[in-house]
Amino acid sequence: MANLSPGPLNLPPKRPDVRDALLQAASELIIERDTLEVALTDVAQRASVNSALIQYYFGNKDGFLLALLERDIGDAVRRMRILLASDGSALDKLTTHLSGLARAYHRVPYLNRLLRLISNAAEEEVFGELVRRLVDPMCSFYREVIAQGVAAGEFRQVDPVFLYFTVVGACDQLFSNRRLFNQLAAGGRTTDAALREFTDYLVKLVFDGIKMRA
Known part of the structure; x- marks a missing residue:
């Protein structure tokens, strides 16, 4: 046969x-x-x-969405590692990072929504691996930059996890709610102008919270 x-x-x-x-x-x-x-x-x-x-x-679709998340966050993780290894001060590193983070959320405003969607559906082991590869590097970046700034007398000690949720939450809320922002913002600012203004605001907000006061 x-x-x-x-x-x-x-x-x-x-x-x-x-x-x-x-x-x-x-x-x-x-x-x-x-x-x-x-x-x-x-x-x-x-x-x-x-x-x-x-x-x-x-x-499948889950694998596709995970690949999209890895593409979008993976680039930021690689840039953070390069920045962390550079010779700049903690102040310069954090300024560069915050500017880049705001641009990243301006470019891909769905990042947090996608991370939550995948995280909520993932089993514990998969979730832990996701955090280890895509979220822990940012918290580690904050931890090391804060330590460098504290040692140099530039920063006071702050919790790197709180800093992560502060800056990521701020970027997510603005750029994932563009329709609401456009309704609330006076003067009909363009998205590019809003990005510049928000970046300046975010840098000042963070530094007012962590810079060592005389």
Whole structure:
């Protein structure tokens, strides 16, 4: 009797440009529609590829969203590590970081919503790994920069976890609520102008809280 079991699928090799195009398409649609509930068929259509490739590259929707989160936060984590190893003062490092963080949330305002969605659905072991790879590095950055600033007499001792929730929460609330901000803000400020003003405000707010007073 002939062997009727299916043979190996003749799948093309995975290409980074297709993977990146799918992630970028998802990011654009989430921002445009202001929701994480974006159909995978719409993502594939925006990326001009077959929707079956999402399963091929990411396994399922959960894997796809996790890859998007890793892409968006992973870049920030790499920049923090480079900044931490630089020769600047704690004041300079924190200023650079806060400016970059505000720009990151301006560019991808869904970051916290995506992190919460994945975290709430994850089992404990997966959640712990997610925190270790994507959240702990930021808290560690704050811990080391604060320690450097305290040693140099620039900063007083503050809790790095509280600092994390303060700055991330501020960025998330402003840029994920753009419609509300546009309604409340006087003068019809553009998003670029608001980004500059908010960055200056955030830096001053944080430094007023942690700088050593004479």
